[in-house]
Amino acid sequence: MDDTIKDKETPQLGKYxxxxxxxxxxxxxxxxxxxxxxDDAAVVAPFEENVVSTTKVFLENVHFDLTYVxxxxxxxxxxTIAISDLLGMNAIPTHLMVNVCVSDRxxxxxxxxxxxxxxxxxxxxxxxxxxxxxxxxxKDLVITVTAMGECEPARLLTRxxxxxxxxxxxxxxxxxxxxxxxxxxxxxxxxLAQPDMQPDFEGKDYLLRRQLKPEPRLDIVEAxxxxxxxxxxxxxxxxxxxxxxxxxCRASNMGCDLFEEKLPMTExxxxxxxxxxxxxxxxxxxxxxxxxxxxxxxxxxxxxxxxVANVSIIGYIKExxxxxxxxxxxxxxxxxxAQGFRNLKS
Amino acid sequence: MDDTIKDKETPQLGKYxxxxxxxxxxxxxxxxxxxxxxDDAAVVAPFEENVVSTTKVFLENVHFDLTYVxxxxxxxxxxTIAISDLLGMNAIPTHLMVNVCVSDRxxxxxxxxxxxxxxxxxxxxxxxxxxxxxxxxxKDLVITVTAMGECEPARLLTRxxxxxxxxxxxxxxxxxxxxxxxxxxxxxxxxLAQPDMQPDFEGKDYLLRRQLKPEPRLDIVEAxxxxxxxxxxxxxxxxxxxxxxxxxCRASNMGCDLFEEKLPMTExxxxxxxxxxxxxxxxxxxxxxxxxxxxxxxxxxxxxxxxVANVSIIGYIKExxxxxxxxxxxxxxxxxxAQGFRNLKS
Numbered sequence: 001m002d003d004t005i006k007d008k009e010t011p012q013l014g015k016y017x018x019x020x021x022x023x024x025x026x027x028x029x030x031x032x033x034x035x036x037x038x039d040d041a042a043v044v045a046p047f048e049e050n051v052v053s054t055t056k057v058f059l060e061n062v063h064f065d066l067t068y069v070x071x072x073x074x075x076x077x078x079x080t081i082a083i084s085d086l087l088g089m090n091a092i093p094t095h096l097m098v099n100v101c102v103s104d105r106x107x108x109x110x111x112x113x114x115x116x117x118x119x120x121x122x123x124x125x126x127x128x129x130x131x132x133x134x135x136x137x138x139k140d141l142v143i144t145v146t147a148m149g150e151c152e153p154a155r156l157l158t159r160x161x162x163x164x165x166x167x168x169x170x171x172x173x174x175x176x177x178x179x180x181x182x183x184x185x186x187x188x189x190x191x192l193a194q195p196d197m198q199p200d201f202e203g204k205d206y207l208l209r210r211q212l213k214p215e216p217r218l219d220i221v222e223a224x225x226x227x228x229x230x231x232x233x234x235x236x237x238x239x240x241x242x243x244x245x246x247x248x249c250r251a252s253n254m255g256c257d258l259f260e261e262k263l264p265m266t267e268x269x270x271x272x273x274x275x276x277x278x279x280x281x282x283x284x285x286x287x288x289x290x291x292x293x294x295x296x297x298x299x300x301x302x303x304x305x306x307x308v309a310n311v312s313i314i315g316y317i318k319e320x321x322x323x324x325x326x327x328x329x330x331x332x333x334x335x336x337x338a339q340g341f342r343n344l345k346s
Numbered sequence: 347m348d349d350t351i352k353d354k355e356t357p358q359l360g361k362y363x364x365x366x367x368x369x370x371x372x373x374x375x376x377x378x379x380x381x382x383x384x385d386d387a388a389v390v391a392p393f394e395e396n397v398v399s400t401t402k403v404f405l406e407n408v409h410f411d412l413t414y415v416x417x418x419x420x421x422x423x424x425x426t427i428a429i430s431d432l433l434g435m436n437a438i439p440t441h442l443m444v445n446v447c448v449s450d451r452x453x454x455x456x457x458x459x460x461x462x463x464x465x466x467x468x469x470x471x472x473x474x475x476x477x478x479x480x481x482x483x484x485k486d487l488v489i490t491v492t493a494m495g496e497c498e499p500a501r502l503l504t505r506x507x508x509x510x511x512x513x514x515x516x517x518x519x520x521x522x523x524x525x526x527x528x529x530x531x532x533x534x535x536x537x538l539a540q541p542d543m544q545p546d547f548e549g550k551d552y553l554l555r556r557q558l559k560p561e562p563r564l565d566i567v568e569a570x571x572x573x574x575x576x577x578x579x580x581x582x583x584x585x586x587x588x589x590x591x592x593x594x595c596r597a598s599n600m601g602c603d604l605f606e607e608k609l610p611m612t613e614x615x616x617x618x619x620x621x622x623x624x625x626x627x628x629x630x631x632x633x634x635x636x637x638x639x640x641x642x643x644x645x646x647x648x649x650x651x652x653x654v655a656n657v658s659i660i661g662y663i664k665e666x667x668x669x670x671x672x673x674x675x676x677x678x679x680x681x682x683x684a685q686g687f688r689n690l691k692s
Contacts, residue, residue, distance in 0.1 A: 016593075016684075034396055039504045039597075040434035040582050041400035043497070050380055051397055053476075054387035055492040057445045059483055088386035099403045099490075130399075137405055144445075144490050146401040151389070158385050236386050247362075251385075 015134055018108075025115050026122075026129035030094055032150075033128045042130035044095050048150035052091035056082045056147075060140035067191075068184045071110055073212040074143075075117020080216045081238070082147035083125055084291045087221050088236030089158065091151035096122055097131025101142035114143070125218050155225070157234035159251035162296040166232055168248075168256060168315040169305060171220045171292045173264040174241060175280060178287030179272045180204070180211030186276075206268055214291045221293070223308045231295035240286040241314070242336045244294045246324050252296075255322035258315035258336070261329050285326065285336070361480055364454075371461050372468075372475035376440055378496075379474045388476035390441050394496035400431035402493075406486035413537075414530045417456055419558040420489070421463020426562045427584070428493035429471055430637045433567050434582030435504065437497035442468055443477025447488035460489070471564050501571070503580035505597035508642040512578055514594075514602060514661040515651060517566045517638045519610040520587060521626060524633030525618045526550070526557030532622075552614055560637045567639070569654040577641035586632040587660070589684035590640040592670050598642075601668035604661035604682070607675050631672065631682070 023037040035043035044051075058064060058078050066074075083093035098118055100111060111134070122129055131146065162168075187199035201208060224231065233252055237244040241263065249256050263284045273280045296317055297305055305311055315327075324336040369383040381389035390397075404410060404424050412420075429439035444464055446457060457480070468475055477492065508514075533545035547554060570577065579598055583590040587609065595602050609630045619626045642663055643651055651657055661673075670682040 034499075034502070035435075035504055040431045041398045041437070041493075041495075043396050043398050043435065043437075043502060045395050045499070046392070046397060049391050050389050051392060051494075052387045052389050053399070053441075053443065053492065053494065055401055055443050055445055055477060055479070055490055057403075057447055057479070057481060057488060057490050059447060059481070059488060061484055062447070062482055085386045089381075089389065091387070091389075095399075097399065097401050097492075099401055101403055101405060101408070131401060133401070133403070135403060135405070136408055138407055138486070140484070142403060142405060142488065144401055144403050146399065146443075146492050147387075148397075148399065149387075153380075153391070156380070156389060158381055 018134055019132055022115055022132055025119055026132070028128040028130065029126065030128045032094060033130055036128065036130040037132045042095065042097055044130065044148065046150045048152050050091070050151045050153050050156050052086050052089050052149045052151055054082060054085035054147050056085070056145050058143040060142070066141070067188055069212060071113040072117040075114040076121040076213050078143050078145045079118050079121035080214050080291055082145040083127060083149070083216045084236050084238070086147055086149035087217055087293060088234055089151065090155050090221055090224070090231070090234050091149040092221065093125055093127050093147055093149040093218070095130045095148040096127050097146040098129065099133045099135065099144040101135040101137035103137045103139045105139065106141065121216070125216055155230065157231055157295065159233055159235045159248045162233040162248050162252035162254050162317045164254065164317055164319055166296040166298055166317045167302060167313050168245065168258065168294065168296055168317065169311050169313050170237060170241065170264065170294045171217050171310055172290065173266050173269065174290050174292065175265055175273065175283035175287045176207050176210040176269045177214060177289035178283050179269050179276070180207035181289065182276050182278070183207060183272070184211065204268070204272065206266065207272060211289060214289070216291065217293050220308065220311065227304050227307050229297060229301050229304050229308070231297050234293060234295040237290050237292045237294050239288045240284070241294070242285040246336055248294065248296065249324050253320050255318040255320050256315055256324050257318060257327050258325070259327050262312060262314040264312040281326070364480055365478055368461055368478055371465055372478070374474040374476065375472065376474045378440060379476055382474065382476040383478045388441065388443055390476065390494065392496045394498050396437070396497045396499050396502050398432050398435050398437035398495045398497055400428060400493050402428045402431070402491050404489040406488070412487070413534055415558060417459040418463040421460040422467040422559050424489050424491045425464050425467035426560045426637055428491040429473060429495070429562045430582050430584070432493055432495035433563055433639060434580060435497065436501050436567055436570070436577070436580050437495040438567065439471055439473050439493055439495040439564070441476045441494040442473050443492040444475065445479045445481065445490040447481045447483035449483045449485045451485065452487065467562070471562055501576065503577055503641065505579055505581045505594045508579040508594050508598035508600050508663045510600065510663055510665055512642040512644055512663045513648060513659050514591065514604065514640065514642055514663065515657050515659050516583060516587065516610065516640045517563050517656050518636065519612050519615065520636050520638065521611055521619065521629035521633045522553050522556040522615045523560060523635035524629050525615050525622070526553035527635065528622050528624070529553060529618070530557065550614070550618065552612065553618060557635060560635070562637065563639050566654065566657065573650050573653050575643060575647050575650050575654070577643050580639060580641040583636050583638045583640050585634045585684070586630070587640070588631040588682045592682055592684045594640065594642065595670050599666050601664040601666050602661055602670050603664055603673050604671070605673050608658060608660040610658040627672070
């Protein structure tokens with residue numbers, strides 16, 4: 001599209017040769033892969049009836065900041081985010097396509113680092129990379145990831161389906177990634193003011209890892225199958241617990257109570273947020289970047305879900321009229337507010 | 347991902363409400379659509395064994411120029427480009443996902459115009475829009491389109507499979523979009539110098555339409571099925587005839603002769619290029635933005651292919667050692683050069 005413009009704006013990439021070269025990064029393993037990188041489109045022959053797909057776009061200085069994000073971690077993270085959307089439907093990720101737009105600020109080595117991260121995350125999740133496209137950008141790095149997966153129809157979970165009295169579960173712990181982001185932003189400011197200062201992250205490895213290199217919760221989706229638990233609704237928690245709970249309630253036409261004292265958080269996250277003067281519950285509810293799963297289960301699955309590691313029950317589903325609330329430690333009801341539901345100019 | 351950065355850089359969108367609102371633009375019709383816009387991911391249950399997918403990224407001022415591209419045409423064109431990749435595999439497009447990143451330069455009406463164009467093209471091709479995501483950008487408009495389609499394995503065509511003596515066919519005519527782009531760029535320069543000048547496009551409608559609102563060649567893929575012609579290799583012609591022919595030859599381990607006098611071009615394209623001092627054959631070989639199909643057929647399908655409207659035979663496949671050449675009107679052999687195969691800094 002409009003090569004003339006491209007020619008004027010940016011130096012040329014030896015695009016096709018380069019894609020062929022990078023294709024070697026991504027040998028395919030899945031039996032369902034038919035055509036991988038290098039033709040007009042990718043072709044897969046899914047084993048299951050339902051094909052689940054998502055595309056995520058990542059813009060430099062909007063969605064990521066290269067002053068403190070290493071490219072290899074960025075590659076890993078964008079894959080985690082894309083395949084987490086599929087996990088949020090209870091699907092198993094199988095294939096991935098990636099598009100990278102670079103300006104002359106970047107060289108081959110940079111693109112290789114990014115794709116090394118993409119490969120590492122895909123390898124861990126047994127996902128085949130079947131699409132790769134390179135393009136020029138004016139200045140900022142732009143990354144697009146399309147993830148595809150499979151699900152038997154009986155196991156597919158949307159946000160719709162939660163019923164009254166069902167239990168609300170989440171995987172992992174919360175606000176660690178948000179605390180990590182705050183630390184990185186703080187040290188960035190220090191660095192910009194005094195470039196010879198060394199960043200101070202001692203003992204904060206877990207928080208940085210949660211922000212920079214989050215893991216997709218494939219283990220949870222697999223454990224639910226193993227324990228023969230079929231949740232009634234499911235979603236990815238990417239913008240905080242509150243938004244996820246409200247999305248399930250909205251789609252299911254229900255309300256909920258979440259219990260402040262049940263929100264899972266590590267001691268390190270708690271003390272770090274305290275030192276940063278952030279209310280830890282607000283960070284868990286609205287922090288973002290957790291990429292954990294939220295799902296609702298029948299009361300009858302209560303015993304079974306105890307066998308799934310790293311899952312906490314944080315509340316239960318109520319009738320719609322009850323609304324969506326947090327029950328605080330001192331038994332106050334606070335209405336949930338989701339970030340993201342905001343006005344825009346029209 | 348990194349909401350903190352987003353908050354600092356751009357005004358907030360009421361993202362979820364807005365996506366819900368725009369979802370009404372896109373009622374789904376295909377029986378294979380399971381979950382459309384508004385959950386973590388899209389779900390389809392394909393009828394055919396092979397699922398064919400592609401993702402394209404479009405960056406303002408790299409891939410399109412809003413000074414002369416109306417948003418509704420842009421929406422149409424990005425869909426044409428994405429689903430054309432599927433047609434290039436001989437697949438039938440069925441589903442589409444679109445991501446739009448906008449800055450505060452754009453308002454709701456702009457996004458609506460863009461999505462109106464997306465819808466128009468999808469409607470014409472009976473494609474369901476099953477994914478929509480909105481995000482913020484710093485300044486430029488960024489559009490990502492993921493197209494999904496289906497194909498029975500026996501009909502799937504890659505670039506690989508062309509054999510010696512087979513005929514090279516293309517749909518439509520060439521270089522019209524390139525001529526249209528040159529006219530638009532010329533008038534843009536005039537406009538920037540003298541903003542009160544009216545652009546002069548009299549009689550050039552076809553060229554502008556080919557550049558601004560190209561059509562996907564679903565008719566060709568359908569006609570090949572109707573006439574029971576199974577080509578041996580196929581690809582989309584997006585960067586000129588030369589690149590497409592070389593891609594088929596490279597993948598098939600073959601060479602080819604193309605005949606200059608057989609390259610299809612309208613009289614209007616020819617005279618316009620002449621007026622612009624552009625060699626018309628070079629424009630057809632390397633012009634780009636045509637989104638026509640190239641495919642190879644057995645000699646035995648020669649009679650049958652005459653029944654397919656808008657298809658020209660432009661050359662034939664030779665052994666690899668013969669190389670890839672254009673045979674000029676005066677019987678000279680010129681080696682094909684594809685744009686895109688260029689060096690980059692490493």
